[in-house]
Amino acid sequence: MAESLPGRRAVVEELARLQRDDSPRLLAVLARRFGDLDLAEDVAQDAYEAALATWPRTGIPDSPLAWLLTTARRKALDRLRRDAAQTRRLAELAVEEDRRPGPTPLSEIPDDRLELFFTCCHPTLRPEEQVALILRFLGGLTTVEVAAAFLVSVPTMQARLTRAKKRIRITRIPVAVPPPDLVAERLPAVLHAIYSIYTEGYATTGAEVHIRTELTGEAIRLARTVRALVPADPEVSGLVALLVLTEARAPARVDGEGLPVSLEDQDRTRWRSDLLAEGIVLAEQAAHQAGESAALGPFVIQASIAAVHAEATRFDLTDWAQIAALYDLLDLVAPSPIVRLNRAVAIGRRDGFEAGLRELDRLAATPELARHHPFHAARAVTLEELGRPADAALAWRTAAECTDSPVERAYISKRLREHGRDDVADSAP
Amino acid sequence: MKYVLLLMGDVEKARCGDESLPSVEEFMAYDAEVEAAGIAAGGFALHDPDTAVSVSIPAGETDAVVTTGPYAESREYVGGTFIIDVPTIDDAIAWAKKCPGAKDSRVEIRAIADY
Numbered sequence: 001m002a003e004s005l006p007g008r009r010a011v012v013e014e015l016a017r018l019q020r021d022d023s024p025r026l027l028a029v030l031a032r033r034f035g036d037l038d039l040a041e042d043v044a045q046d047a048y049e050a051a052l053a054t055w056p057r058t059g060i061p062d063s064p065l066a067w068l069l070t071t072a073r074r075k076a077l078d079r080l081r082r083d084a085a086q087t088r089r090l091a092e093l094a095v096e097e098d099r100r101p102g103p104t105p106l107s108e109i110p111d112d113r114l115e116l117f118f119t120c121c122h123p124t125l126r127p128e129e130q131v132a133l134i135l136r137f138l139g140g141l142t143t144v145e146v147a148a149a150f151l152v153s154v155p156t157m158q159a160r161l162t163r164a165k166k167r168i169r170i171t172r173i174p175v176a177v178p179p180p181d182l183v184a185e186r187l188p189a190v191l192h193a194i195y196s197i198y199t200e201g202y203a204t205t206g207a208e209v210h211i212r213t214e215l216t217g218e219a220i221r222l223a224r225t226v227r228a229l230v231p232a233d234p235e236v237s238g239l240v241a242l243l244v245l246t247e248a249r250a251p252a253r254v255d256g257e258g259l260p261v262s263l264e265d266q267d268r269t270r271w272r273s274d275l276l277a278e279g280i281v282l283a284e285q286a287a288h289q290a291g292e293s294a295a296l297g298p299f300v301i302q303a304s305i306a307a308v309h310a311e312a313t314r315f316d317l318t319d320w321a322q323i324a325a326l327y328d329l330l331d332l333v334a335p336s337p338i339v340r341l342n343r344a345v346a347i348g349r350r351d352g353f354e355a356g357l358r359e360l361d362r363l364a365a366t367p368e369l370a371r372h373h374p375f376h377a378a379r380a381v382t383l384e385e386l387g388r389p390a391d392a393a394l395a396w397r398t399a400a401e402c403t404d405s406p407v408e409r410a411y412i413s414k415r416l417r418e419h420g421r422d423d424v425a426d427s428a429p
Numbered sequence: 430m431k432y433v434l435l436l437m438g439d440v441e442k443a444r445c446g447d448e449s450l451p452s453v454e455e456f457m458a459y460d461a462e463v464e465a466a467g468i469a470a471g472g473f474a475l476h477d478p479d480t481a482v483s484v485s486i487p488a489g490e491t492d493a494v495v496t497t498g499p500y501a502e503s504r505e506y507v508g509g510t511f512i513i514d515v516p517t518i519d520d521a522i523a524w525a526k527k528c529p530g531a532k533d534s535r536v537e538i539r540a541i542a543d544y
Binding site: 066170171173174176182 | 518542
């Protein structure tokens with residue numbers, strides 16, 4: 001044994017790997033066991049420190065995760081014993097603990113991540129708390145990384161996480177999969193939180209690109225995790241399909257100058273074929289899983305829309321009739337002004353731009369769209385297609401006024417220049 | 430885990446003798462249901478807030494001010510409580526949903542601190 005002792009560096013590397021890959025599993029088991037996310041974090045940290053002190057002497061155990069888990073559990077019980085106020089809680093917990101001496105074999109380590117997803121997305125937690133908790137505990141990001149991802153200060157993020165963890169502990173939000181009658185009600189919150197992590201990363205530009213790219217990757221990883229845990233749910237499959245198909249287009253979304261490229265102008269050979277293939281299969285599976293169920297869910301429908309785009313090798317080969325029909329369906333199950341905007345655009349492509357403009361103008365009074373720059377951009381493109389450059393320029397300028405994003409504004413300037421119109425830079429707010 | 434369900438009343442509604450308020454019979458039926466479920470852990474009903482007396486020692490002073498009635502600024506008052514002993518917040522929410530005090534009004538769930 002002695003000659004095979006790992007160097008300290010090997011131990012540090014192994015611990016870094018465990019923290020990156022396995023910390024959500026470790027935290028989930030501890031959270032479920034003790035119902036206290038703060039405690040779970042603290043004793044996981046204790047266990048990593050103990051490993052750093054022990055493994056260089058003893059060697060890296062056969063099952064490092066099991067070692068960490070056993071150590072963390074003991075540390076948790078020690079902490080609870082020291083805290084007199086926790087004695088009653090301890091009485092509830094310790095009985096079971098004492099029946100399980102020795103390290104747990106890896107195969108017997110429960111996977112409690114799905115339970116923890118439901119905890120993090122409990123309806124009594126605020127949406128911004130839910131996404132922060134998911135990234136911290138199921139994404140394995142540090143608080144500093146979560147803060148950076150949402151462009152808030154570290155103390156702000158710390159306060160947000162602390163408040164949420166306190167609520168979970170004090171009010172006893174269960175670390176459990178809800179009973180069957182509640183799963184259907186609560187799973188959408190889990191999927192929505194993951195989706196919002198993705199869109200948070202997707203909508204970004206400029207200096208934040210790096211971190212944000214990690215955010216989209218993290219969202220896809222989380223969605224895949226949920227799918228591994230709930231493989232038969234159509235909405236879960238739909239979410240993975242939607243994210244993967246959206247991600248497939250990422251390389252073509254931005255041009256050499258960092259400006260966005262519209263779907264129409266994207267070089268489709270740059271779309272990632274591996275993700276396209278995977279996403280199309282997943283979207284079909286999602287629709288198949290939805291099968292007989294009366295109403296398709298929003299993620300299945302959005303995945304189908306993304307799949308129709310993915311299957312078109314050229315923009316002018318897009319099956320707009322199918323896309324318009326899918327947006328009709330989406331507007332039934334998840335109505336929103338944005339859905340109606342996309343539906344209007346699809347109708348314009350299907351029935352001609354006159355019809356599209358009529359649909360768009362019918363939406364002009366919608367308060368949510370009046371200051372929504374994509375709405376005015378859609379009108380501008382439609383007016384260009386109709387050969388009304390002056391009206392189009394006006395719509396582009398309105399679009400520019402509705403966004404603070406320098407990148408979007410630069411894009412609009414470029415469009416105006418291409419059509420021989422003035423720059424919008426002077427009208428900056 | 431013990432939770433208190435605070436049955437919040439609205440001062441305006443109470444003054445008007447609002448007809449939509451749940452009846453005593455509904456509360457008694459709910460009380461019986463809580464008993465039967467084996468989760469009852471206490472609770473009480475209160476007389477009307479206009480019979481309240483408030484005692485307060487203002488900051489920086491030593492003498493208490495005694496006034497008649499509840500705090501004039503607050504629209505809400507606690508009309509009564511149920512204390513239930515259930516495993517998680519989800520159970521507490523399920524019981525609060527069934528409580529007659531939630532109808533056209535508000536039941537506030539608070540976890541009881543165990544000092």
